[in-house]
Amino acid sequence: MKTIKVLKAALLIAAVLFNGAAFAYSSEGETEEICKKPKFMNFSLPVYKMPEKTEVAPESELTFIISPWSDPKTLKLTAKNQNLPFNVESTSSFHRVKAKLPAAFNGSFVRINASVKAVLGCDDQMGWLVKVAEK
Known part of the structure; x- marks a missing residue:
C-alpha cells in the first residue's frame, strides 16, 4: 500500500516536471531580428522657424549624421x-553626409529631405526647412 502511494507521488512529480519543461519549449526555434530605424542627427544648418526667421x-x-546601422x-x-x-564619410560609429545647396535656391525656402534604409531593411526619413538668403 505504501509503495503504491510512493509510486503515485513519483508519477505525479514526474508529470508536473515534464509539463513544465514542455511549456518552456518554444516551437519557433529561431529568434526574430528586430530592425532599428535609422536616426538622423546634428543637422548643421539652422532650421527656419518663426519668429526667428533665420x-x-x-x-x-x-x-548631418546618420546612425551606423543605416545603409549609406x-x-x-x-x-x-x-x-x-x-x-558620405563612414566610421564604425556613424555616417556623415555632406552636401551643398545649389545657387538656384538663393532667396527661397528649401525643404531638404533625406531617407535611408537600415541594414536589416526598415527605413526612416527626415526633413528640414531652411530659408536661403539672397546673394
Missing part, C-alpha cells in the same frame, strides 16, 4: 524635389 548663406554646405548606399537626399549631390 536665413542661411547662399550655397551653404550642410552636414540607400540614402536619398533631395531639395525642392530635386536630387542633391552628396558625399
Whole structure:
C-alpha cells in the first residue's frame, strides 16, 4: 500500500516536471531580428522657424549624421524635389553626409529631405526647412 502511494507521488512529480519543461519549449526555434530605424542627427544648418526667421548663406554646405546601422548606399537626399549631390564619410560609429545647396535656391525656402534604409531593411526619413538668403 505504501509503495503504491510512493509510486503515485513519483508519477505525479514526474508529470508536473515534464509539463513544465514542455511549456518552456518554444516551437519557433529561431529568434526574430528586430530592425532599428535609422536616426538622423546634428543637422548643421539652422532650421527656419518663426519668429526667428533665420536665413542661411547662399550655397551653404550642410552636414548631418546618420546612425551606423543605416545603409549609406540607400540614402536619398533631395531639395525642392530635386536630387542633391552628396558625399558620405563612414566610421564604425556613424555616417556623415555632406552636401551643398545649389545657387538656384538663393532667396527661397528649401525643404531638404533625406531617407535611408537600415541594414536589416526598415527605413526612416527626415526633413528640414531652411530659408536661403539672397546673394
